[in-house]
Amino acid sequence: MEKINVIKVGGGIVEDTDSLSQLLADFSHLSGHKVLVHGGGRSATKIAASLGIESQMVEGRRITDEKMLQVVTMVYGGLVNKNLVAGLQAYGVNALGLTGADINIIRSHKRPTKCVTLADGTKQMIDFGFVGDVDCVDGQMLSTLVQQGVVPVIAPLTHDGKGNLLNTNADTIASEVACALASFFEVTLTFCFEKPGVLRNADDDSSVIPHISEKDFHQLTQSGIVAGGMIPKLENAFQAIRQGVKKVVITRANHLDGQGGTVIE
């Protein structure tokens, strides 16, 4: 089975000119089949603010009303995605920018109103608005494109098949795409973020845990070494492994070659 790398990069990396240049160079030098999934939340917040639209977050997720949907459609589907595509083309990477609506790649449904426990402990019914939970990814079509030498660059937008675009978490899209490709390729899924991996000591970048098994994970959460936002990231990773992804790597964007970072397999 041929190998493929699915790389997810957060908004912080694609929105800073220097780190974007570095990413374009690193990603283009990565050999073999590859897919890039990107965020763009910081730019969305900034552009929304310039347009006088306030960003509202609950549980780290953006409440997406009609106006905010327009902003994320512009920023994720246009600004961030097309600059990545043009930048990669300059390196000879045959990038194709996609949202979930394009060639019906990722179908989702609008998230139902949900009871959420807020930071102050109170419970509240939250309507996330135009936010999509993924139903299916067309792995066959993505695989066909990849086999033709195309490098999909995927924005965190999906569609419901009824004409609505939906804002969708980029980590989730990366996992779902990786799982859908697992029938066709040996998949390595890499989550790039601002730290060099999962740290034993949050203040010490040299304390990367090189390998985490599902058993380790339970111990690490019970002892409080792994906490906060890293818990859903790792749960996501184990789920991907259970669904056929060969390896998940959590690392810094400048370690796309799979050296270093925390490996889950």
Added chain:
Amino acid sequence: MEKINVIKVGGGIVEDTDSLSQLLADFSHLSGHKVLVHGGGRSATKIAASLGIESQMVEGRRITDEKMLQVVTMVYGGLVNKNLVAGLQAYGVNALGLTGADINIIRSHKRPTKCVTLADGTKQMIDFGFVGDVDCVDGQMLSTLVQQGVVPVIAPLTHDGKGNLLNTNADTIASEVACALASFFEVTLTFCFEKPGVLRNADDDSSVIPHISEKDFHQLTQSGIVAGGMIPKLENAFQAIRQGVKKVVITRANHLDGQGGTVIE
């Protein structure tokens, strides 16, 4: 040779909710192979204004500085393009949104500073900024996509292969795409605008000239019946015919079936 329709719709049509709904329905009912090319200038002007960026036009072309390039990338590549794609998917049309950068479909170069005669008769050197003049369209790749049942939806953005997106006139893109597809299909190129065709009397919508030959065109311009913005539109049409396009139609958006309008062939 199989037939294909290349349809160009202006910003006015895709930016109004009612005319957009009508366009989606009409375009989806069009049988056979098809490509949609869209504008979006009015939305770009509106969003730019909301962001405090003034739109400057010379000879009907937008001066595109770095900030304006960001706006058109968001609006053309994101907002307008992705809403069209999601809207068409709801009709079962397998739309794929593209800028010229995606899979390197349309390569262009930045327009050099140009001497322009302004409305008041004075001449001035104008730097249009990040505006692209088309060098080549990958007709082979577009043809392959179309043969796979994909319907390309093309935004008026191209790239220079050096990492820069460039703002490019949508009429020009439609003509260039039509010409590039002429080696693979029998192409009908339809320009949709607010009038039912080229009119003998600008104030009388029933005075559509049904057919214009190149000989007629010279007579019509000399007599002043065809004037203003219609001249470059028709010159464009004749050039497309000379480059292998079978038929050019100038009509209203609600006449996509090729009935009515002005025909050039």
